[in-house]
Amino acid sequence: MLQRQLQAPARSRKGGGDSATGPGPDRQSRLGNSAVQSGLGAKKAPEPESGANSFPDGEELQEAGAQQPMRPTKLKVGASGALIGTGTTVKLTKTAEGGGRAAAEVPDGSAAEIRSVSGARIKVRVRTGEKNVDGWVDAAVFSDQPALTRDEDDEKLTDDYVYSKLEGDHSPVNPKGKDTAQGAAGNCFLIASMAAVANASPSAIKDMVKYDKGKGTYTVRFYEEQGRGAAKPVYIEVDGYLPTEKTNRKDPSYAGDEGGVMWSAIIEKAYAKWKGGYDVIGEGGTGEQAMAEITGSRSVDKRPSSLKEAEVIPFFQQAQKDGKAIYAGVKDGMKSETQTPFTGTGDGPLTGKVTHTHRWNEINPGTVEVTDKKGKAGDVHDSGEHGDKTGKLSGTGLKSGLVNYKGDAKDQLQLAYTKGAGPAQASDLEVTFEYEGVLDVNKTIIANHAYAFEGVVGKELQFYNPWGTYQPKPITPAEFLTYFDSLTTNTPPAAKTQA
Amino acid sequence: MAECTARVEAGQPLAAALAGGGVVCLGPGVHAGSLLLEASVTLRGEAGAVLEGAGGSVVSVEGDDLVVRIESLTVRGGSAEAGGAVSLTGYSALALVGCTIEGNTARSRGGAPGGGGGGVYASRGTLSVEGSTFRANRATVGSDLFVTGVAEVTVVGGHLGGDVAAREGAKLVLDGVTVDGHLDARGTTTRAPVVQLKGGRLRGGVKNDASLPARVEIVK
Numbered sequence: 001m002l003q004r005q006l007q008a009p010a011r012s013r014k015g016g017g018d019s020a021t022g023p024g025p026d027r028q029s030r031l032g033n034s035a036v037q038s039g040l041g042a043k044k045a046p047e048p049e050s051g052a053n054s055f056p057d058g059e060e061l062q063e064a065g066a067q068q069p070m071r072p073t074k075l076k077v078g079a080s081g082a083l084i085g086t087g088t089t090v091k092l093t094k095t096a097e098g099g100g101r102a103a104a105e106v107p108d109g110s111a112a113e114i115r116s117v118s119g120a121r122i123k124v125r126v127r128t129g130e131k132n133v134d135g136w137v138d139a140a141v142f143s144d145q146p147a148l149t150r151d152e153d154d155e156k157l158t159d160d161y162v163y164s165k166l167e168g169d170h171s172p173v174n175p176k177g178k179d180t181a182q183g184a185a186g187n188c189f190l191i192a193s194m195a196a197v198a199n200a201s202p203s204a205i206k207d208m209v210k211y212d213k214g215k216g217t218y219t220v221r222f223y224e225e226q227g228r229g230a231a232k233p234v235y236i237e238v239d240g241y242l243p244t245e246k247t248n249r250k251d252p253s254y255a256g257d258e259g260g261v262m263w264s265a266i267i268e269k270a271y272a273k274w275k276g277g278y279d280v281i282g283e284g285g286t287g288e289q290a291m292a293e294i295t296g297s298r299s300v301d302k303r304p305s306s307l308k309e310a311e312v313i314p315f316f317q318q319a320q321k322d323g324k325a326i327y328a329g330v331k332d333g334m335k336s337e338t339q340t341p342f343t344g345t346g347d348g349p350l351t352g353k354v355t356h357t358h359r360w361n362e363i364n365p366g367t368v369e370v371t372d373k374k375g376k377a378g379d380v381h382d383s384g385e386h387g388d389k390t391g392k393l394s395g396t397g398l399k400s401g402l403v404n405y406k407g408d409a410k411d412q413l414q415l416a417y418t419k420g421a422g423p424a425q426a427s428d429l430e431v432t433f434e435y436e437g438v439l440d441v442n443k444t445i446i447a448n449h450a451y452a453f454e455g456v457v458g459k460e461l462q463f464y465n466p467w468g469t470y471q472p473k474p475i476t477p478a479e480f481l482t483y484f485d486s487l488t489t490n491t492p493p494a495a496k497t498q499a
Numbered sequence: 500m501a502e503c504t505a506r507v508e509a510g511q512p513l514a515a516a517l518a519g520g521g522v523v524c525l526g527p528g529v530h531a532g533s534l535l536l537e538a539s540v541t542l543r544g545e546a547g548a549v550l551e552g553a554g555g556s557v558v559s560v561e562g563d564d565l566v567v568r569i570e571s572l573t574v575r576g577g578s579a580e581a582g583g584a585v586s587l588t589g590y591s592a593l594a595l596v597g598c599t600i601e602g603n604t605a606r607s608r609g610g611a612p613g614g615g616g617g618g619v620y621a622s623r624g625t626l627s628v629e630g631s632t633f634r635a636n637r638a639t640v641g642s643d644l645f646v647t648g649v650a651e652v653t654v655v656g657g658h659l660g661g662d663v664a665a666r667e668g669a670k671l672v673l674d675g676v677t678v679d680g681h682l683d684a685r686g687t688t689t690r691a692p693v694v695q696l697k698g699g700r701l702r703g704g705v706k707n708d709a710s711l712p713a714r715v716e717i718v719k
Contacts, residue, residue, distance in 0.1 A: 078709030189580075224689055226668075227649055228563065228590045228623075234689050274687050276711045283639050284606075284615075286580050288588065289622065289648070301561055301588070303535060305554060329580060331554070332606050386606070386637065448606055485554050486580055 069143035069163075070217065070239045075117045080147035080277055082163040083112050083124070083137060084241065092135025096121045103135030104128045107246065109162035111148045112137075127157050146269060147277030148243055148253075149185050158279075159184065163241040164249040169213065170240070172198075172263035175205040177452050179261040181468030183254035185282040188450040190271060191255060191466035192327055193290035194264050195452035199464070200325035201492035204295055209266060216240050220270035223296035231296045236270040243278070254278060257468060267294075287327035287450055291490035295325070299490040304328075304481055312477035317456055319489050326453035328463065329486035333364045333434035333447055341413065342429045347399075347422035351411040354431060361437030363405040365391050368433045370415070377423040380415065397421025444472045445483045503543065517542075525550070525572065532557035532577065539565045544572035544598075552577030552603065556586040560624070565591035569598055577603040581645065582620025583636065591624045598631040605638035605645070615664060616645030622669075626652045634660040640683055646671050646692070662703065665692035665713055675699045681706050684713030 069084045083090040083106065090110065092103040096118040104126060112124035115134055122139045125132050143163070151157040161184075172179075177195035182188055198205045208221045217239050223231040242265055243253040251258045256265035271293075272278045288299040307315060319326055341352030354363065365384025370393070372378075382403050384391025393401025393415060402414045413431065415422075423429050436447040444465075451463035451472070460474035475483070504521030507513055509528025516523045520538045527547035533555045542558075544550070550557055550572050557577035560567050569585075577583035583603030587593045600618040617636035619628070626646075633643040641664030646652045653672040662680035665671045668690040673682075674697040681703030684694055692713040707713055 076710065080710065224668075224687075225623075225649060236688070274689065276685055276687065276708060280685070284580075301559075303533070303555060305533065306535070332578065386604070 068216075068239075069145075069165075069241050070237070071140075072142065072144040075114060075122055075139055075142070077114050077116060079114045080145065081112055081114070082143050082145040082241070083110050083126070083141045084108060084143040084145075084163060085141040090137060090141055092124065092126065092133065092137055094135060096123070096136045098136065104133040107162050109164055109241070109244075109249075111145070111158050111161070111163070111243075112142065113147070114142065127160055130154070130157070132157060143239075143241065145241060146272035147279050149279045149282045159243075159253070160246060161243040161253040162246050162249065164244040166240045166242050166252075166262060166265070168240075169211045170262040170266055171209045171211045171218065172202075172206045172261075175202045175261075175263055177454065177464045178468075180264040180452075180464075180466050181255060181257045181260060182466045183252060183256070185254050185268075185272075185278050186284055187268070187281045188466050189285045189287050189329075190268065190281060190290045191264060192450035192452045192464075193287045193294060193325075194267060195464050195466050196287070196325040196327045197291060197294050197490065197492055199452055199454055200320075200323055200490075201295075204492035205263065205267075208294065209263060218266050218270065220267055222271065222274060222293045225292060225298075231292070233296070234274065236274045238266065238269045238273055242269060260468075287329065287486075287488045291325055291327060291488065295490055295492040297491045297493065299488050302487045302489065304484045304487050307481065309477045309481060312461070312480055313456060313459060316453060316461060320453070320455065322491065324489040324491050327450060327488045327490070328453060328480075328484045329450045330439065330445055330447055330483050331485045333367070333436045334439045334483075335367075336431075336433050336435055339431045340427050340429065341431060342415070342426040344426045347419060348416035350415045350422070350426045350429065351413065352426075352429075352431070353408060353410050353412040354433065356435060356437070358438035358441050361435045363403065364434040364436050365405050368393065368403050368413075368431065370395070370413075370429055370431050372423045372428050373430050374424060374428045377417065377421060377429065439483050440475075440479065442473070443475050443479060444470055445475070445479075446470065501541065509548075532574070535559045535561065536565065536567050537562055539567060541568040541570065542572060543570045546571075549573045549575060551575055552583065555579050556582045556620075557584050557603070559586045559588070560591050560593050561586075561589045563590040563624075565589065565593075567591060568594045568596065571597045573599040573601065575600075575602045579605060579620075581605050581622075582616045583618065583638070585619045586616075587619075587621040587624050587626050587650065589624055593621075593624065593626050595619070595626075595628045595631050597629070600631060600633045600643070601635050603636045605641075615639075615647065615666070616641045616643075617661070618643040620645045620647075621650035621652050622646075622648030622667075623650055626650060628652070628654040629656060631657045632660075633658070636661050640664045642680065643678075665694050667692060669693075671695070672697065673699055673701070678702060682715070684708065684715060686711040686713055 086108045089105050091105050094103045112126050116123040148158040175198045177199040180191050180195045182191040210219045219237045222234045224234045225231045245251045255268040256262045291299045342350045344350035365388045368382040370380035378396030380395035382391040391403050399416045399418050404412045439445045454462040454464050457474045462474045501522045503524035505516040506524045508526045520540045522541040524543045525548040529549045531553050532550045533553040556579040557574050574584040583605050584600045605617045617638035618633045636642050642661035643659045644663045646669040647666035651670045654676050655674045659678045664683040669692045672695045676699040678701045682705045685708035694715045697718045
């Protein structure tokens with residue numbers, strides 16, 4: 001679940017519950033041992049597939065240098081990046097030659113996409129305010145950076161963030177799941193996967209990032225599955241520039257918190273660069289794949305519905321004992337209690353407003369059902385689809401009907417029947433729907449969201465919310481089976497570095 | 500056509516019959532889905548047989564070395580992180596023949612309205628889809644079909660009412676298929692999917708990522 005969509009308050013470091021890490025990981029289930037062994041743990045590192053740095057053992061770190069942002073080796077139309085170099089603002093001109101009136105002036109670090117190339121000048125598209133502007137700049141200010149996520153209100157625009165430099169070395173030192181904090185990208189699958197692996201094997205996270213002090217860049221190692229039993233390491237190099245809020249350039253827009261531990265932001269950026277942008281990894285993904293890409297081991301799915309209540313705690317205890325990272329996903333909605341919200345008389349119009357257990361909750365389109373408990377009026381249902389703000393209600397004897405999924409006005413539900421087809425009384429109409437948002441207010445379980453397992457607390461399970469906040473309280477096995485519909489384990493490789 | 504080795508009426512549990520492998524025939528009516536197939540088996544639908552989701556993919560094949568064939572079934576109402584109707588994530592061979600895949604959803608963990616493959620998702624193994632119809636499936640990308648990882652997928656004939664997506668190092672052949680939506684293709688910085696288009700129609704065209712394009716081949 002994307003935190004921003006639920007309009008949650010600003011993130012804070014409020015990890016809840018006790019962390020729990022498992023014993024030493026099991027090497028057996030790791031994919032592609034031959035390929036893997038030629039990676040980090042080997043004396044001679046493989047050639048990096050990305051053209052980025054490999055991890056040679058005993059590498060002498062260079063002295064800190066200018067630490068410029070990464071520049072592309074080739075200027076390519078369609079490439080995403082950022083305009084970095086002036087420290088203040090960047091002027092875009094209307095012509096390739098420059099001069100004349102500026103097409104726009106944007107803050108240093110603004111995201112840009114190359115539209116055309118003319119020698120040492122490039123035409124880029126940038127966001128200014130609520131529109132895109134094309135203009136020419138020196139190619140030298142274009143930095144190779146992952147594309148930003150898209151604006152929810154206008155898909156033509158990127159989100160209005162700017163790349164800002166994160167000073168210093170933010171490689172994982174003693175990584176813990178609690179270090180992670182998801183930002184504005186819809187990638188809880190990735191952040192929860194990092195947290196789950198960190199909880200099970202801190203060294204697996206620590207070993208995947210290497211900082212080059214001289215260049216100010218990080219090389220992050222992932223694994224790419226090649227076929228059955230074969231995964232090869234992939235090395236992605238990124239600099240220390242991260243998308244931040246325009247109004248506070250120390251506040252990361254995606255993973256990480258201002259002043260917090262930032263390794264998850266470095267790994268997230270490298271993952272975004274590998275896959276094609278923050279927008280791409282914000283499309284969503286699976287923990288099954290993300291954990292495998294982090295550890296090189298194949299993940300194993302387990303259906304919660306295949307577990308009996310008495311088997312839940314032993315399953316988690318055994319998986320933790322075996323050193324497995326554990327990732328679990330919550331259902332996308334729950335059925336509401338039956339409500340009788342309608343007022344009005346006769347055939348209508350009848351109006352009503354449903355009540356929710358939490359202010360974030362909304363009706364899932366396509367799930368509204370209205371029935372007359374006395375059987376006089378016909379059944380009514382909606383035809384909305386995910387993403388709709390409103391939907392049409394239809395049914396036997398209904399003249400018109402409307403539902404506002406997100407609204408909370410008194411006329412959120414509106415019904416008008418043909419003559420004589422309405423209920424005897426408005427209060428006879430019963431409404432049920434599926435809702436998204438917070439499925440359990442007391443335990444803080446968020447719908448359609450991924451969590452990392454932390455440990456067993458008494459006879460309950462403690463999960464970690466990768467938002468870094470809104471941590472769930474420990475849940476019972478019965479609650480786990482009620483709310484969760486996916487469960488994935490992954491065995492990280494044996495540690496090279498003891499965290 | 501092989502004889503049925505077991506027959507299951509609508510409303511009856513499927514698990515025991517599936518565990519035995521062979522050819523399991525499903526009688527007319529609605530059968531509860533969310534099946535994790537752990538043995539090689541053929542699932543054959545009689546006229547009017549429907550396999551309906553009950554949370555998660557309607558049919559999942561996660562194990563290796565299985566041979567699974569699903570014939571003449573309507574698979575509907577699934578909702579999963581990836582592959583609402585059918586998910587292939589093991590190194591196995593899966594065939595969908597003469598099936599109708601309708602009204603399934605993929606919704607990713609992350610807040611996006613759907614993950615990959617509202618209808619069918621394949622990340623490993625080989626998948627062949629023959630003479631099947633996809634309609635009213637939903638996902639952010641690849642509403643009908645999402646192929647990724649190292650999956651090798653061939654679709655022969657049939658009609659896809661939605662979109663198709665290819666990612667990572669997957670191989671996809673669309674042979675004589677009518678696709679109402681588009682093909683959304685994108686690689687990573689380290690590999691690209693390969694898509695072959697042989698005849699058929701792709702009404703929504705190809706959306707091939709400019710920065711990380713797939714290899715799209717049109718075979719005459």
